Amino acid sequence: MQGKRVTQSWAWGMAAVGLLAASLAVHAAAPAPAVSASAVAKQGLVQVEGAWIRATVKGQSATGGFMDLTSSQALTLVGFETNVAKHAELHEMAMEGDVMRMRALDALPLPAGATVSLKPGAHHLMLTDLKRPLSEGETVSLTLLLKGADGQVRKQTVSVPVKAMHMAHPHSDHEQHAH
Numbered sequence: 526m527q528g529k530r531v532t533q534s535w536a537w538g539m540a541a542v543g544l545l546a547a548s549l550a551v552h553a554a555a556p557a558p559a560v561s562a563s564a565v566a567k568q569g570l571v572q573v574e575g576a577w578i579r580a581t582v583k584g585q586s587a588t589g590g591f592m593d594l595t596s597s598q599a600l601t602l603v604g605f606e607t608n609v610a611k612h613a614e615l616h617e618m619a620m621e622g623d624v625m626r627m628r629a630l631d632a633l634p635l636p637a638g639a640t641v642s643l644k645p646g647a648h649h650l651m652l653t654d655l656k657r658p659l660s661e662g663e664t665v666s667l668t669l670l671l672k673g674a675d676g677q678v679r680k681q682t683v684s685v686p687v688k689a690m691h692m693a694h695p696h697s698d699h700e701q702h703a704h
């Protein structure tokens with residue numbers, strides 16, 4: 526059963542990087558955990574897959590965002606912009622003594638051809654001072670700031686779905702088993 530789910534996730538990953546037609550074909554053949562088309566940016570500097578932002582509960586002023594980034598050229602992720610929060614930062618998790626803490630990170634290298642994952646418990650996007658609650662089902666516009674080898678910072682905006690997930694999503698599942 527687990528194996529089947531992994532296979533479907535894998536198929537979705539392949540569909541995401543392939544043609545729309547291929548994506549539709551896979552969708553028709555094997556209904557799998559839905560990956561919204563908006564979660565996948567087929568055009569742009571970086572391929573963004575499996576992006577999601579965790580939905581908030583009442584009174585919560587910060588939340589995390591997660592995604593897999595694959596760049597065909599060497600780039601550095603130097604920040605985020607969004608209009609739903611005052612601050613959108615790149616965070617890393619690090620042990621300080623016995624305690625796992627988050628801290629802001631100025632830059633995250635995206636080596637050419639490698640997939641860099643922002644995921645729970647690791648590097649992630651942190652939205653703080655949220656201007657409003659984020660609910661399951663809505664979509665947040667998020668801009669990635671990407672620095673090239675020439676030192677220029679380019680922007681890539683993606684639509685990221687908000688999900689009330691407390692477990693790994695299918696793509697994470699795939700990551701664990703495939704690597």
Ligand SMILES: [Cu+2]
Binds near residue numbers: 616617628649650
């Ligand atoms: Cu954080």
